[in-house]
Amino acid sequence: MSQPVHAATPVNVDELEVVDGRAYENLEGWIPELANEADLQNALEKAFDYRGDISLTFKNGETVEAYIFNRQSGKSLADSYVQYFASNALEKRKASYAEIARIEFTGKDRAAGKHWEAWLKKYAEKKAAGETNIALHPEALD
């Protein structure tokens, strides 16, 4: 297994006017079917990209709710690993792909749904209602 290699960009980048970002995949609640190694690798790649917690169930029956921040593919499942912060622990942890039995995208996707358009709409509504000091605020952490 190796990390994905990128295809050559089919456009002349120096002529690009406006660049769209990536389309979101709605993964919240997804429970990937892990029928083979490729399914597992694909699901963990998406989990690495996901800005929410994932529930990982290991083959020994243990389940953790975790934010996956790294993945490294090796030659086999045994020497490929993910690194994560469990939601109830301070230190980084590591698990081999071979230990993982089930993956669930249980956490809220923190990168989804807060569009510029939504902010402008909210802004317009509040302005029309005579509000001042209109702002978006970060979500509470507790």
Place this chain on the structure above:
Amino acid sequence: MAVPISQMWTVASYILKKRLSGQKKYPLVLMLEPLFRCNLACAGCGKVQYPPHILKKQLSPEECFHAVEECGVPMVSLPGGEPLLHPQIVEIVNGLVERKKYIYLCTNALELKKRLHEFTPSKYLTFSVHLDGQREHHDMSVCREGGYDIAVEGIKEAVKRGFRVTTNATFFDGTDPNSVRSFFDEVMSMGVEGIVLSPGYSYEKAPDQQHFLGRAKTRRLFRAILSNRKKSWKFNMSPLFLEFLMGKRNYECTAWGSPAYNIFGWQKPCYLLQDGYTDTFQELLDTTNWDEYGTASGNPKCANCMVSCGYEPTAVNAGFGSLSGFFAMAKAAIFSSYKDQGALDLLNNHTTFTAERSHLVKIEGVSLTPQVAQLEETRA
């Protein structure tokens, strides 16, 4: 150029030493993110989208010092999140000053005024205040009315107390170059040392995914903004990087020039992309396939990138790495007016930006100030 001579000398001698020792990949600025949480929720930001237990984590001062010593950089940028929310940020800053590192503390300045008394002015410490343009532009950009006024109060107080201060702006699609030039006048009159600017980058995780500048438009925008320059404008950036933004130079990315370290480790390959993490800086250098990044690589994630963390190290290396580069840099610093009729035409003959392309006037019924509503595209 607004950078003090002592800082330029430190950077120049650092580069020279690295070159003489035959080292090919060396960092210039560490992007040290002590935490991800922030007191703003900007629509263009892809940095703060994490679950609460991640947002509550932060680097300890010891971890920060270790990262700085590990990679050996002369300059450290402290972005975030909002670094002033870190309860030990003063200890971190003081420790870096003791180590004689030139620090840029990047802040939205919402907390700056009331926290200033905790810091000591030093040639090593600069507050780099995030200000994305004139009042309406900045407030819309950070999704908070009144944000500009609070930040400006912080800037003025910091300048008054003798701190080094720069402003730091990111420009997205729809930016009005005339307004940006007026903004430069405004910030210079606040007494800041210089201006830092960058085109917006297409963060994969940014909530707003439709308004990133492509390279062609970036070069037109910066040509319009930076040509026919006023003498009063000072930039705290490499003059060769500014020429790159204006389309006068072509550079390739030096992603290892501004490595990023945060609670996850060393970020592969750069501050903007996340393709994994390593535990040590050496491992970052050794295990990252650098050929897969940068515009020339064909990697679509890097296609439109002209951001300072990848391309300013290239410009700095070019300026300090050879005699011809040094002369080009000196020339760019001395003859910096860049008289350009085409750029004036871009400013004067603009067409009103269409509603579909302008994120600031997209929603029917939103009536902003005429200045904001009249966005232009800079077509040559």
